[in-house]
Amino acid sequence: xxxxxxxxxxxxxxxxxxxxxxxxxxxxxxxxxxxxxxxxxxxxxxxxxxxxxxxxxxxxxxxxxxxxxxxxxxxxxxxxxxxxxxxxxxxxxxxxxxxxxxxxxxxxxxxxxxxxxxxxxxxxxxxxxxxxxxxxxxxxxxxxxxxxxxxxxxxxxxxxxxxxxxxxxxxxxxxxxxxxxxxxxxxxxxxxxxxxxxxxxxxxxxxxxxxxxxxxxxxxxxxxxxxxxxxxxxxxxxxxxxxxxxxxxxxxxxxxxxxxxxxxxxxxxxxxxxxxxxxxxxxxxxxxxxxxxxxxxxxxxxxxxxxxxxxxxxxxxxxxxxxxxxx
Numbered sequence: 001x002x003x004x005x006x007x008x009x010x011x012x013x014x015x016x017x018x019x020x021x022x023x024x025x026x027x028x029x030x031x032x033x034x035x036x037x038x039x040x041x042x043x044x045x046x047x048x049x050x051x052x053x054x055x056x057x058x059x060x061x062x063x064x065x066x067x068x069x070x071x072x073x074x075x076x077x078x079x080x081x082x083x084x085x086x087x088x089x090x091x092x093x094x095x096x097x098x099x100x101x102x103x104x105x106x107x108x109x110x111x112x113x114x115x116x117x118x119x120x121x122x123x124x125x126x127x128x129x130x131x132x133x134x135x136x137x138x139x140x141x142x143x144x145x146x147x148x149x150x151x152x153x154x155x156x157x158x159x160x161x162x163x164x165x166x167x168x169x170x171x172x173x174x175x176x177x178x179x180x181x182x183x184x185x186x187x188x189x190x191x192x193x194x195x196x197x198x199x200x201x202x203x204x205x206x207x208x209x210x211x212x213x214x215x216x217x218x219x220x221x222x223x224x225x226x227x228x229x230x231x232x233x234x235x236x237x238x239x240x241x242x243x244x245x246x247x248x249x250x251x252x253x254x255x256x257x258x259x260x261x262x263x264x265x266x267x268x269x270x271x272x273x274x275x276x277x278x279x280x281x282x283x284x285x286x287x288x289x290x291x292x293x294x295x296x297x298x299x300x301x302x303x304x305x306x307x308x309x310x311x312x313x314x315x316x317x318x319x320x321x322x323x324x325x326x327x
Contacts (some may be wrong), residue, residue: 032092032268036067039095039258042081042102043163044074044191048213048292052126052256053097055288059279074191077164078102079113086115090261092268096120098257098304099168104311106166108319111326117312120259122304123269124276127289127297128255130229131172131208132236134196134217137224139205144227144245151182159204160184161195165327169195169208171315172252174324179250199223210254211235212292229253233293256294257304273301 039057043049050072057068073081082102088094096102103120107113133147141147151158162169165188173186187204189195195207196214200222207214211233217223218235225236229251232241242250258276260269279285280297289297318324 032271033064033066035093036069037064037093037095038069038071039097040081040085041070041072041097042074042078042099043072043097044193045072046193046196046213047074047163047191048129048210048254049097049099049256050193051212051292052289052294055285056126056258056276056279059282059285060275063275063278074193075164076110076190077106077162077167077170077188078191079106079110079115079164079166082106082120083113083115085259085261086119088261090121090264092260092264092272094261095123095272096259098122098259098308100171100254100311101163101167103257103259104308104315105168105171108312108315109166109324109326117308119262121262121264121269122301122308123258123260124273124280124301125297125299125304125307126256126258126276126280127294128253129210129212129292129294130231130233131168131210131252131254132214132225132229132233133176133227134199134207134209134214134223135226136199136202136205137221138202139224139226141226142224143240144242144247145240147226148180148182148245148247151180151184155183156185158184158206159187160206160208161187161189161198161204162208163192163195164188164190167192168252168254171324172208172250175252176247176250178323179247196223208252210293212294215292269301 041050041053053070057070061068073084078099078101082096085094085096107116141150160173162173192213198204199207200217214223225239228239228241277298
């Protein structure tokens with residue numbers, strides 16, 4: 001299963017090396033935007049995706065000189081919000097906060113998904129971040145080795161919350177179980193934020209989360225990191241990574257970007273891409289993204305499109321191999 005994430009860092013980092021040039025707007029889109037833009041975040045408020053969106057949106061409002069209305073539409077691992085955007089008029093006034101769950105995993109894993117990967121026009125890639133294994137402070141294991149031992153000794157007794165079927169965390173849990181042979185209870189929520197609330201409350205023991213979504217709980221001591229991913233987090237420098245614990249195959253990432261409905265005019269896609277690239281280069285934005293451990297963002301719409309298609313191909317191979325099943 002590790003093939004799903006193998007070399008993903010290199011692929012994502014390559015996106016930020018491309019020079020992007022704006023194309024002049026023509027015809028009916030020449031004055032775009034002339035009214036507020038709706039930006040759908042397909043997760044509950046408070047999730048890491050929500051934070052990334054608000055960071056970029058604050059700058060994009062100034063550059064476009066137009067209001068951006070952020071609309072949280074959580075549910076079904078992001079599919080509810082993604083479906084809204086997929087069916088919206090392709091005029092540049094409805095956008096999607098792209099993420100593996102709603103953009104790739106959901107339409108491929110969910111039998112009832114009412115949209116496809118091709119129902120979106122990628123705009124720009126914002127970056128990727130490792131997923132951390134976060135636990136309730138009362139949960140005994142302190143590191144990956146202790147976690148695996150505990151789970152093997154207590155099969156089907158530990159609840160692992162995710163943002164829903166097809167979410168990045170769902171895929172990460174599947175990777176972890178496949179790599180270690182443990183058996184946990186998967187508890188899908190309508191987004192990562194509700195899962196984190198139940199973790200803090202003690203209803204579940206584990207979640208996969210980016211540092212951005214778990215920052216407040218970790219810093220307040222209401223949650224703890226028991227496994228770093230890809231590299232050691234500055235917030236938990238003494239906690240080893242999965243690879244350092246012999247669990248390289250269990251590594252998992254989550255990424256974010258912006259997309260529009262398919263058939264959105266190319267001139268509008270290009271304008272949004274250029275302005276968003278400017279934002280990613282702003283010192284205060286770069287500093288905050290670094291704090292959130294988000295990296296590798298930028299590039300052209302074509303780069304982001306190729307990356308999404310690669311991720312879709314990897315997931316389809318896992319489904320054909322029987323490692324993941326359509327729900």
